Amino acid sequence: MLVTKSGQKLADVIEKAIENSVMTMAEYEEIMSIASQDGLIDAHEKALLKELNDLIANKTIKFGKSS
Numbered sequence: 128m129l130v131t132k133s134g135q136k137l138a139d140v141i142e143k144a145i146e147n148s149v150m151t152m153a154e155y156e157e158i159m160s161i162a163s164q165d166g167l168i169d170a171h172e173k174a175l176l177k178e179l180n181d182l183i184a185n186k187t188i189k190f191g192k193s194s
Contacts (some may be wrong), residue, residue, distance in 0.1 A: 134171040
């Protein structure tokens with residue numbers, strides 16, 4: 128799978144959220160902004176966003192204030 132510059136940046140931000148287990152709304156908005164900033168959400172970015180949404184749905188990542 129082709130990994131774009133924006134895809135790698137997106138992966139880095141999502142990885143940080145996974146490590147913290149907590150995501151602020153600002154971080155979520157940053158992730159969505161990164162994903163859409165080039166006007167195209169490629170296959171890699173879609174897979175990352177799906178993984179993020181799955182982690183939020185199963186409460187592996189929770190919304191809250193950063194520590």
